[in-house]
Amino acid sequence: NIERSLELDHPTIIWNVDDNHAVAHWAELDARAQPGEQTILHLRTAAALEHDTRYIVVVRGLSDTMGNEIQPSQALRALLDGEITDAEDVESRRSAYNEYIAVAEDHMGVNKNEIQALWSFHTASLESVLGPILSMRDDALSRIGDGLGCTVNPDGVEDNYNGDGMTYRRVRGTFTAPQYLLEERAPTLLSRDDSHNPVFVENREVPFTLIIPMSVYNSSEPSPLTVFGHGFLGTGEGHVSGGLRAWGEIYETALLASDFYGWSSDDRDGISMGIMNGYYFTHQSDRLQQAMVNHVVMIRTFKGICSDLPEMMGDGGRLLVNTSDVYYTGYSLGGNRGPSLLGLSPDVNRGALWVGGAAFSHQIERCTQYDQFDDLMESVIGYPSQLDRAVVISLIQSLWDATDTNTWTTLSEGWGDRVQPFEMIYIGSIGDLQISNISTSRALRNADASILSSSSIHPYGLPITEGGEGTTGNVGVYFDGGFSHAPEQNLLGQEPHPAHNWVAGVDAAHRMAFEYLFNGYVVDRCDGSCVYDAA
Known part of the structure; x- marks a missing residue:
C-alpha cells in the first residue's frame, strides 16, 4: 500500500528535508536472504528522488520473527539517549544526529524513543x-555538422529481404561517429579531462x-523514419531484421537500428568481469554513454548527409x-x-x-534475463553473500544513472537549454518476468504520465x-493476456513465460503506439478494456 507510506x-x-514532505514508497524484506545472514529491509521509492536534495529516513515499530521489538x-x-561515549566515530556524528x-520529532511527529x-x-x-x-553529446554534434558519412557494406543491400514480401530492401553499413572510448572493444573507459568530461579520441565506424x-516502396510518398531500439544483449541488426519488421510494413515507416553498447551482444564478457570485480561496471557504464551518443550521431547523420543515399531510393531515383x-x-x-x-x-x-x-537496480532481481549471470555473481569469484550482492547492485545504480530511464523520465519537460522536451507512450504487459510492472509504473510516475482508462x-x-x-x-497502458503473474517478492519468475513478448503482436497495442508516434495523441483501441484471454 504505497499511499499508506505517506501517513x-x-x-x-522517507522525508524530503528541503521541502518538508514524506516520500511515497513501499518496504519489502529481501526474499533472497541466505541462511545464517541478516535479512535486508528494502525501501523502494515509488518514483525517482529529487536531485541535489537532502533526505532523512526513520524506521520504527518493527519486530523480529519471534515478535520481539527490534532494538x-x-x-x-x-x-538517541544523549549518552556520551568514547567512540570517535559516534561522537563525530552527534551534532548531525x-x-x-x-526533524523527526518536529516535522514527522516521531517519538525518538520509538526510533x-x-x-x-x-x-x-x-x-x-x-x-x-x-x-x-555537444562535442560530438559540433564535430559532425550534418554528418561525417555513411558506408554501405559490399554485401549490405538485400532486396526482398527474407523473401516474405514484407521488406523491399535491407541495407547494412556503418556511419562515422566521434568516439570517446579509449578502445573500440570492451572493457574500456572513456577518455576524460580533469573535470571528468569525456575527451575526443578518434572517429570510428559504427x-x-x-x-x-x-x-x-509501394507508397506514393516518402515514409517517416523510426529508430528501433533492440533488446537485452542483442544487436540492432538482429532485432530490426526479425519479426518486428512487420510494424514497418503495417505502418509504412522505415526502421533504423544500431547497437546499444554496454548491454549488447559484445558485452557479455564485460558484464561478467563486472560481476567478478565491480570496478569493471565503470567500463560498462562508459560504453553505455558512448552508445547513446552514437545513436544521437546516427540520427543527425541520416537527417543530414545520409538522407538521400542511393540505397534509400526506388525506381527512377524516387526517394523512399x-x-x-x-x-x-x-x-x-x-x-x-x-x-x-x-x-x-x-x-x-x-x-x-x-x-x-x-532503474536497473529495481529490475535486476526480478528480471529473468539476468538469471544467466546469477551463478557467476553468487560464486566465490563473485559476491557469495546476498548482503554484498544487494549493496553492489544499489551502488552500481550511480554508474548507470547517466543513461538510465530513472534519470531521464524526470526530464521529459526539458532541462533549460540542455535537454529539449520529449514525450512517450509506455506499453506494459501484466506478468512480465523480464521488465517488472513495478519498474514500468515507476517510469510513468517519474514522467508525470497519465494512464489510459x-x-x-x-x-x-x-x-x-x-x-x-x-x-x-506522456501516457501509459497495460495489456493483460491472462498469464500467470510475476512473484511479488524480489525473485525471478519461471520461464518460459509469454507475457514479455506477447504484447508486441496485439493489434490494439501497436496501433496505439504508432498512431501516437505519428499523431502525438493516444486513441483507445482496446474498446474499453485491454484485458485479453491469450493464455
Whole structure:
C-alpha cells in the first residue's frame, strides 16, 4: 500500500528535508536472504528522488520473527539517549544526529524513543550525473555538422529481404561517429579531462541496419523514419531484421537500428568481469554513454548527409524515406534506453516504449534475463553473500544513472537549454518476468504520465485519461493476456513465460503506439478494456 507510506504513523518514513514532505514508497524484506545472514529491509521509492536534495529516513515499530521489538544499534541508542561515549566515530556524528532527531520529532511527529534506525543522505545533482554525457553529446554534434558519412557494406543491400514480401530492401553499413572510448572493444573507459568530461579520441565506424518495408516502396510518398531500439544483449541488426519488421510494413515507416553498447551482444564478457570485480561496471557504464551518443550521431547523420543515399531510393531515383520526420520505438532494453535517447537527441522528441521500466537496480532481481549471470555473481569469484550482492547492485545504480530511464523520465519537460522536451507512450504487459510492472509504473510516475482508462491496471499516482485527441504528453497502458503473474517478492519468475513478448503482436497495442508516434495523441483501441484471454 504505497499511499499508506505517506501517513506519518507509517513504520518507515522517507522525508524530503528541503521541502518538508514524506516520500511515497513501499518496504519489502529481501526474499533472497541466505541462511545464517541478516535479512535486508528494502525501501523502494515509488518514483525517482529529487536531485541535489537532502533526505532523512526513520524506521520504527518493527519486530523480529519471534515478535520481539527490534532494538536500535548500540551507537544509535547512545545518540538517541544523549549518552556520551568514547567512540570517535559516534561522537563525530552527534551534532548531525541531533538535527535528524529534531526533524523527526518536529516535522514527522516521531517519538525518538520509538526510533529503531535513523540516517540521512543527499542525492546527486543533475549536473554531476548528466554534465559529462551532455558535454560528450555537444562535442560530438559540433564535430559532425550534418554528418561525417555513411558506408554501405559490399554485401549490405538485400532486396526482398527474407523473401516474405514484407521488406523491399535491407541495407547494412556503418556511419562515422566521434568516439570517446579509449578502445573500440570492451572493457574500456572513456577518455576524460580533469573535470571528468569525456575527451575526443578518434572517429570510428559504427554499424547500422536500415529496413525499407514493401509498403514504403509501394507508397506514393516518402515514409517517416523510426529508430528501433533492440533488446537485452542483442544487436540492432538482429532485432530490426526479425519479426518486428512487420510494424514497418503495417505502418509504412522505415526502421533504423544500431547497437546499444554496454548491454549488447559484445558485452557479455564485460558484464561478467563486472560481476567478478565491480570496478569493471565503470567500463560498462562508459560504453553505455558512448552508445547513446552514437545513436544521437546516427540520427543527425541520416537527417543530414545520409538522407538521400542511393540505397534509400526506388525506381527512377524516387526517394523512399523522409528522414526529416524521425521517431523512436524500442522493446525491452530498447524501451529502457528510449528516454535517454529522446532527451539527448535534438532530432527526435517522441517515442513508443515497449515493456520498459526505470532503474536497473529495481529490475535486476526480478528480471529473468539476468538469471544467466546469477551463478557467476553468487560464486566465490563473485559476491557469495546476498548482503554484498544487494549493496553492489544499489551502488552500481550511480554508474548507470547517466543513461538510465530513472534519470531521464524526470526530464521529459526539458532541462533549460540542455535537454529539449520529449514525450512517450509506455506499453506494459501484466506478468512480465523480464521488465517488472513495478519498474514500468515507476517510469510513468517519474514522467508525470497519465494512464489510459482501458489499461488493465491503474497504478498508484497516475491520473486516468480516456484517450482521444486530448490525450497527449506522456501516457501509459497495460495489456493483460491472462498469464500467470510475476512473484511479488524480489525473485525471478519461471520461464518460459509469454507475457514479455506477447504484447508486441496485439493489434490494439501497436496501433496505439504508432498512431501516437505519428499523431502525438493516444486513441483507445482496446474498446474499453485491454484485458485479453491469450493464455
